[in-house]
Amino acid sequence: MNEVDFLLWVKGSAFNIALFIFVAGLVLRLFEILSLGRKVNYAVPKGDPMQGGLREIFRRFGTDKATFQRSMITIVAGYVFHIGLFVVIFLLAAHVEVFKSVLGFGWPNLSTPVVDAFAVVTMIALVVVLIHRLQHPVKRFLSSPGDYVAWAVTFVPLLTGYMAYHHLLLSPQMMLGLHILSVEVLLIVFPFTKLMHTFTVFLSRWYNGASMGLRGVKS
Amino acid sequence: MRMQTPSPYEQTLGEHLRSQGISRRSFLKFCGLLASSMALAPSMIPKIAEALEQAKRPSVIWLSFQECTGCTESLTRSHSPSLEGLIFDAISLDYHHTLQAASGDAAEHAREEAMKEHYGKYVLVVDGSIPLDNPGYSTIAGISNLDMLKEAAAGAAAIIAVGTCAAYGGLPKADPNPTGAVSVSDIIKDKPIINVPGCPPIPVVITGVIAHFLTFGLPELDSLGRPKAFYGQSIHDRCYRRPFYERGLFAETFDDEGAKAGWCLYKLGCKGPVTYNACATTKWNDGTSFPIESGHGCIGCSEPNFWDFGGFYKALSIPTGASGKNAVYAAAAGIAAGVAIGAMNKKSKAEAASSHQTVTVEELNQESGS
Amino acid sequence: MSTLTLERGINAFKAQIDAPMASFFSSCVSCGMCAEACLFYTENPDPRHTPIYKLEPLRRVWEQEYTLIGKLKAKLGLSKPVTDAELAEWQELVYNNCSLCGRCTLICPVGNDITYMIRRMREGMVASGHAPEGLIGASTRAVNIGSPMGVKLPALQAQVRHLEKSSGLEVPFDKEGAEYLLMLSSMEIMNYPEYLGAVAKILTNAGKTWTLSSECFEATNSGIQIGSSDIARELVSRVVAAAEKLKVKTVISPECGHAYTALRWEGPNLIGRPYTFAAKHIVEVLDELRAEGLLQTEGFEESKLTFHDPCQLVRRGGVVEQPRNLLNMVAKNFVEMADHGTLNWCCGAGGGVSANEDAEEVKLKAFQRKKKQLDELHVDTLVTACANCRIQLEEGMEVNQMDIPVLGLTEMIAEHLVERKGGAA
Structure with missing residues (x-):
């Protein structure tokens, strides 16, 4: 298998397999979660659960000052890499084309050097969170292999994509192939690791917020 | 083209060219072009000239298998006075069934003669892929492509696989590959093989490779067997539309404002970023232009399996499946x-x-x- | 005869796990921010005290029982079932080191209601026989005697007689059709008898009809704290029965945080139907009276004071403005702590911690957080609206040699009460 065959394979059958597992996995996981149900609440509500749920979905993007000071690295580095990932994944022209081909619609892209800069910043932020995870007593204690796997499958696509774009180390075809392959690994493990929080975060915030809304707790 | 010239091999290339009335000036110009196309320093020009002058005209046997003659067309349709022509004067093309005057038994006889006489020294040029499913898919004088290739390769000093079909299987190998087509390198494992892919390859690249072989021996090859001198840079890297790619400005259709303004053709399927060839620098039709200048993306014709690369008009990043x-x-x-x-x-x-x-x-x- | 076993515990975990919990576990990214939100970690920084970690056995049961990947892992021997020894090890994390204060729940960036899960996890801890001694004792007394502190009706009656004699107020028992049924906590009966006098004075002055019940006066619910719905149901049913028998409109939960949670939020779900009456915290009732003009005060507290928000009122009950409205009626020099309202730090003894002798040391460590908050302010007086907080705050101050009196909000209001004409019936 030469590098072009490899690139064709990752773009072809491998991508289809990964996409299949990703989509089926996502749906399956949501069923797994929702099937467990929730008991009817007989307490007379003080507020609207729906409103509380929606409020918490948005409010938790921010934090209070004291919490910010206590968890500054987590919050700042976390924000930087989340925004960076968003920009890199969704606003690079080549990526927009992929979404267009899968979803049937696309959106405007940013210029390539801008996305490139975001990729660098994102990688730095990810390295920072990794070091922080290894050094912070609580984070290190809480971390399971799954946490490191999730980090790696997020970081490697960024690195390979960056290297493919800048023609580093290997030929661009090989690097592009490795880049796409690493994304496929990400897609496959996504529904079954903590990466799933990308979707369940809204569910969790809503459930928590609904409970707060019902109790009339405004934060 | 000189066929059956009496003992042409005794003459050096320099002597031969002078006898053909080629001026020293034209010769040096050719050497200069070779140097630049091989990315050699200008100081190398005299060395090339000297080496070429001293080189003996080699015997060349050209075998055409499952091909469309486009590669030969590419060479012969080049402009006049053709520098490519010069180099063809510099070799002794002893067998090429499209170009030679002889036909039938006489033609095959010429091939056998040349192979016998120059055993171990001749250069074998192949265009076209070789069918493995059924030898009857492609035969010459009743001999299957596979047999003829094996026989001719046995006595060759080196093999030049011209065109993507010979180099990587090309169009015949495209999905679903009905003839079981393979490349030369899939069959021949014990001879140096230089791949000169392209559909067709750039004429001066073909001649440049031959010239390199004559002067400096085997060129340095990349992982796909291509001379690095010609295939060392991607189309994308040398593309004059690259600044638009960097700025994120893309033509969305072939007739929109972006297309008219000459924006990047990535979204229209240009395979430039993963295609290695000299088009963007050497250009075609006597240096006139290359496809991207005509408003069409690169189709990646110098790469293996380019026909199956997910569609000429689909962006490179797009997965090939549904x-x-x-x-x-x-x-x-x-x-x-x-x-x-x-x-x-x-x-x-x-x-x-x-x-x-x-x-x-x-x-x-x-x-x-x- | 049945006994409490690991099997019953795991079974309880399985029965408790619901869609929100599955979502919470799926969302956790191990960011550790809940640790920084938890005073049991900040004041005693052992990573094991990280709130989400306290749920690890429950999370494993969820993964093994309710996820495809978890089932596969278990089959392949990559994950081991939760053991009795592990639950025993987790007891101190789930009971001693968590007051169900809900601060982690508020801070968690992905929105996990960790407090809710710990409350649910305690169900399995109880069923597997891993509840702490102190809470078992309190629950036993609550079920058998009617008060976690073992206070019996005659003790209350004696106090009522004393109050009626000293104040001239009528403190009615079992008055059918009264608007309010006043519930108490044993802590108030034993430690802060002035509370009953204060409420009696305010309600009577407002012209409201109210009553105590001789069948059930205890509002606190050890079942909620130990985490047994069976016990909690038994206890809350008594309140419901008393309220429905007396046909009251509103049951007033006393100055106690978790009693409010038990009565207001968990109660209807424990009995499986809505109440026929409203359940309110005394602070909510007082603020309503204020709004209706039935509660007027005169004079102001001179001292600089601050308010300690009981967690169950602010974060788990949405009662934030009411105590401030009331305080501002009687205080000119009211200052807020650095983190106040929904962000307030727990006193360190809620959620059953105070009933748990094993948690003595931990609870005083946790108090350091409150001490830091108070040290910044230099107040003369600390006001709160929870007897349990009040006991912990007083104890903490004593141990730390801090000289700040702790007052109940209701008593403070009662002291400034203006007598209404035609009020006292």
């Missing part, structure tokens, strides 16, 4: 599996709830007392 449909099937499968595991979860939870035994304070105290 992803949208696949995603719908995946969602359906996810729902089916989800309903099943959901039912299991519900059942399991209901069982847990029904097997709950009421906790009493007596039990609490009993446990803590024990």
Whole structure:
């Protein structure tokens, strides 16, 4: 298998397999979660659960000052890499084309050097969170292999994509192939690791917020 | 073209060219072009000239298998006075069934003669792929391509696989590859093979490779067997539209404002970023232009399997399969599996709830007392 | 005769796990921010005290029982079932080191209601026989005697007689059709008898009809704290029965945080139907009276004071403005702590911690957080609206040699009460 065959394979059958597992996995996981149900609440509500749920979905993007000071690295580095990932994944022209081909619609892209800069910043932020995870007593204690796997499958696509774009180390075809392959690994493990929080975060915030809304707790 | 010239091999190339009335000036110009196309320093020009002058005209046997003659056309349609022509004067093309005057037994006889006479020294040029499924798919004078290649390769000093078909299988190998087509390098493992892919290859690249072989021997090759001198840079890297790529300005259709303004053709399927060839620098038609200048993206013709690269008009990053449909099937499968595991979860939870035994304070105290 | 076993515990976990919990576990990214939100970690920084970690056995049961990947892992021997020894090890994390204060729940960036899960996890801890001694004792007394502190009706009656004699107020028992049924906590009866006098004075002055019940006066619910719905149901049913028998409109939960949670939020779900009456915290009732003009005060507290928000009122009950409205009626020099309202730090003894002798040391460590908050302010007086907080705050101050009196909000209001004409019936 030469590098072009490899690139064709990752773009072809491998991508289809990964996409299949990703989509089926996502749906399956949501069923797994929702099937467990929730008991009817007989307490007379003080507020609207729906409103509380929606409020918490948005409010938790921010934090209070004291919490910010206590968890500054987590919050700042976390924000930087989340925004960076968003920009890199969704606003690079080549990526927009992929979404267009899968979803049937696309959106405007940013210029390539801008996305490139975001990729660098994102990688730095990810390295920072990794070091922080290894050094912070609580984070290190809480971390399971799954946490490191999730980090790696997020970081490697960024690195390979960056290297493919800048023609580093290997030929661009090989690097592009490795880049796409690493994304496929990400897609496959996504529904079954903590990466799933990308979707369940809204569910969790809503459930928590609904409970707060019902109790009339405004934060 | 000189066929059957009496003992042409005794003359050096320099002598031969002078006897053909080629001026020293034209010769040096050719050497200069070779140097630049091979990315050699200008100081190398005299060395090339000297080496070429001293080189003996080699015997060349050109075999055409499953091909369209486009590669030969590319060479012969080049402009006049053709520098490519010069180099063809510099070799002794002893067999080329499209170009030679002889036909039938006489032609095959010439080939056998040349192979016998120059055994171990001749250069074998191949264009076209070789069918493996059934030898009858492509034969010459009743000899299968496979047999002829093996026989001719045995006595060759080196093999030049001209065109993507000979180099990587090309169009005949495109999915579903009905003839079981393979490349020269899939069959011949014990001879140096220089791949000169392209559909067709750039004329000066073909001649440049031959010239390099004559002067400096085998050129340095990349992992796909291509001379690095000509295939060392991607189309994308040398493309004059690259600044638009960097700025994120892309033509969305072939007739929109972006296309008219000459923006990057990535979204229209340009394969420049993963295509290695000299088009953007050497250009075509006597240096006139290359496809991207005509407003069409690179189709990646110098790369293996370029026909199956997911469509000439689909952006490079786009997966080749029917992803949208696949995603719908995946969602359906996810729902089916989800309903099943959901039912299991519900059942399991209901069982847990029904097997709950009421906790009493007596039990609490009993446990803590024990 | 049945006993509490690991099997019953795991079974309880399985029965408790619901869609929100599955979502919470799926969302956790191990960011550790809940640790920084938890005073049991900040004041005693052992990573094991990280709130989400306290749920690890429950999370494993969820993964093994309710996820495809978890089932596969278990089959392949990559994950081991939760053991009795592990639950025993987790007891101190789930009971001693968590007051169900809900601060982690508020801070968690992905929105996990960790407090809710710990409350649910305690169900399995109880069923597997891993509840702490102190809470078992309190629950036993609550079920058998009617008060976690073992206070019996005659003790209350004696106090009522004393109050009626000293104040001239009528403190009615079992008055059918009264608007309010006043519930108490044993802590108030034993430690802060002035509370009953204060409420009696305010309600009577407002012209409201109210009553105590001789069948059930205890509002606190040890079942909620130990985490047994069976016990909690038994206890809350008594309140419901008393309220419905007396046909009252509103049951007033006393100055106690978790009693409010038990009565207001968990109660209807424990009995499986809505109440026929409203359940309110005394602070909510007082603020309503204020709004209706039935509660007027005169004079102001001179001292610089601050308010300690009981967690169950602010974060788990949405009662934030009411105590401030009331305080501002009687205080000119009211200052807020650095983190106040929904962000307030727990006193360190809620959620059953105070009933748990094993948690003595931990609880005083946790108090350091409150001490830091108070040290910044230099107040003369600390006001709160929870007897349990009040006991912990007083104890903490004593141990730390801090000289700040702790007052109940209701008593403070009662002291400034203006007598209404036609009020006292």
